[in-house]
Each structure stands twice: as structure tokens, then as C-alpha cells.
Amino acid sequence: LGAVKNVTVSFNLGKWFASIQTEREVETPVHPSTGIVGIDMGIARFATLSDGSHFAPLNSFKRQEKALVKAQRAMSRKQKFSNNWKKAKANVQKIHARIGNARRDYLHKATTTISKNHAMVCIEDLQVRNMSKSASGTTETPGKNVKAKSGLNKAILDQGWYEFRRQLDYKLAWNGGQLIAVPPRNTSRTCPCCGHIAKENRLSQARFECVECGFEENADLVGAINVLRAGHARLACAETSPAGWGVGPRTHRSDSCDYRLSAVGILVL
Numbered sequence: 036l037g038a039v040k041n042v043t044v045s046f047n048l049g050k051w052f053a054s055i056q057t058e059r060e061v062e063t064p065v066h067p068s069t070g071i072v073g074i075d076m077g078i079a080r081f082a083t084l085s086d087g088s089h090f091a092p093l094n095s096f097k098r099q100e101k102a103l104v105k106a107q108r109a110m111s112r113k114q115k116f117s118n119n120w121k122k123a124k125a126n127v128q129k130i131h132a133r134i135g136n137a138r139r140d141y142l143h144k145a146t147t148t149i150s151k152n153h154a155m156v157c158i159e160d161l162q163v164r165n166m167s168k169s170a171s172g173t174t175e176t177p178g179k180n181v182k183a184k185s186g187l188n189k190a191i192l193d194q195g196w197y198e199f200r201r202q203l204d205y206k207l208a209w210n211g212g213q214l215i216a217v218p219p220r221n222t223s224r225t226c227p228c229c230g231h232i233a234k235e236n237r238l239s240q241a242r243f244e245c246v247e248c249g250f251e252e253n254a255d256l257v258g259a260i261n262v263l264r265a266g267h268a269r270l271a272c273a274e275t276s277p278a279g280w281g282v283g284p285r286t287h288r289s290d291s292c293d294y295r296l297s298a299v300g301i302l303v304l
């Protein structure tokens with residue numbers, strides 16, 4: 036639909052792709068839902084919503100990691116540029132493609148579901164790019180806790196948090212919804228029942244128990260509820276402030292805008 040702006044033909048891991056970008060005028064969509072939801076991002080659960088639902092971890096890389104290591108080892112044993120080496124190399128590429136496809140498919144399904152069901156989505160404004168920076172540091176300031184951090188980095192990258200947020204943002208805009216980023220301060224240690232803030236409230240990675248009032252709940256759900264509350268606070272603030280930060284016309288940096296939406300279709304040839 037619309038005027039073709041450009042066509043990009045690319046070759047990736049043995050397959051050709053044609054990506055066609057078009058432009059057309061559309062009405063600003065009105066989101067069918069009026070609901071607002073908070074999301075807590077985690078390792079054990081990829082995303083927990085404040086309504087109690089959650090998405091299982093992806094871990095596609097972990098599952099495929101062994102197969103990849105095995106294939107890479109087999110390739111290294113072959114004589115370079117021989118026919119057997121080429122076959123082994125194609126196998127390595129096939130596993131890489133499988134990992135990428137599984138991850139993309141999962142993220143798209145999750146972000147489509149969330150952006151259709153909720154008009155406003157609150158998410159922690161985590162600096163994913165900073166969190167996934169090299170844990171080893173520099174020679175002047177060597178990183179602490181390198182092993183644990185790189186494990187976490189890998190899990191974050193594996194689950195594509197940054198991509199998740201990027202997709203949510205533009206899909207919500209397409210549906211007439213809105214993504215609200217809130218500061219992550221104390222979202223994991225505040226009691227949603229009495230408001231008491233203490234790191235002792237968080238007994239373990241999975242369990243939350245308030246030391247003040249005894250309120251008990253899954254820690255990820257508590258995080259999602261607190262993110263939702265922070266989102267509400269931000270909206271209330273935007274309504275009373277003349278600057279109206281957080282609501283109003285959106286300015287887009289990347290691949291979507293308010294009145295003119297670009298549709299990108301991928302065709303496998």
C-alpha cells in the first residue's frame with residue numbers, strides 16, 4: 036500500500052530478502068483498549084505484566100549453544116576451504132540463522148500481543164546498552180565481578196530486551212497506544228501494599244515479602260505493579276504540568292511517525 040520509497044535486496048545466511056518500504060497517509064489510530072499495564076523485565080521470566088500474566092524466558096541461544104559449539108568445533112577440524120569445510124561452515128550458519136529466527140519470532144509475537152491488548156504500556160527505563168557493555172572494563176579500570184556480569188549480559192542480549200522495547204514503542208504507536216518509560220528507582224524493593232522501601236523486602240530473586248506489613252507476592256509481579264504506579268504518577272504529572280512531558284504529540288527518531296506510517300514488508304524469494 037502507498038508509494039514505494041525504496042527496495043532493499045539483501046543476502047543473509049544463504050537466503051535472499053527483498054524489503055519494500057512504502058509511504059502513505061493514515062488517520063491517527065484510536066486504540067481499541069483504554070487499559071494501562073506495567074511490565075517488569077527479568078531473566079527467569081522474560082516479561083511479567085502487572086495484570087499477573089507473564090512471558091517465559093526465550094533462551095533460544097542457550098538451547099542452541101551446545102549445537103553451535105559442536106558445529107564450530109567440527110568446522111575447525113576441517114581443512115580450510117575444502118569441500119568438507121564448506122559443508123561444516125554452512126551448518127554453523129544454519130544454526131546461527133535458527134537462533135536469530137526463533138528470537139525474532141518470539142519478540143514479535145510478544146510485542147504484538149501486548150501492544151494490541153493495552154493502550155498504555157509502562158516499562159522501566161533501563162539503560163540496556165550500558166548494562167550490556169563489556170564487563171571486563173579497561174586496563175585503567177578493570178571490571179569487577181566479570182564472570183557474573185558477563186553471564187547476565189549474555190542473558191540480556193540473548194533475550195533482546197532492547198529490541199523488545201523498540202518493537203513495543205512502534206507497534207503501540209501504530210495502534211494508537213503509547214509507551215511510557217519510567218525511572219527504575221526502587222521498583223523491585225517497594226511494597227505495593229504499604230509503600231515501605233527496603234532491600235530486605237526482596238528475599239530472593241523470585242520472592243517478595245514486606246518486612247513492615249508482611250505482604251507476600253512474586254517479586255517480578257511486585258516490580259510490574261510498581262512500574263505501573265510509576266507510570267500513573269508520570270501521567271498525572273504530565274496532566275498538571277504545562278510542558279506536558281510524557282504525553283502529547285510524539286516525536287519519533289526511527290521507523291514510525293504519527294501521521295505517516297511506513298510499512299515494511301519482507302518477502303522471502
Ligand SMILES: [Zn+2]
Binds near residue numbers: 231246248249
Ligand atoms: Zn508492606
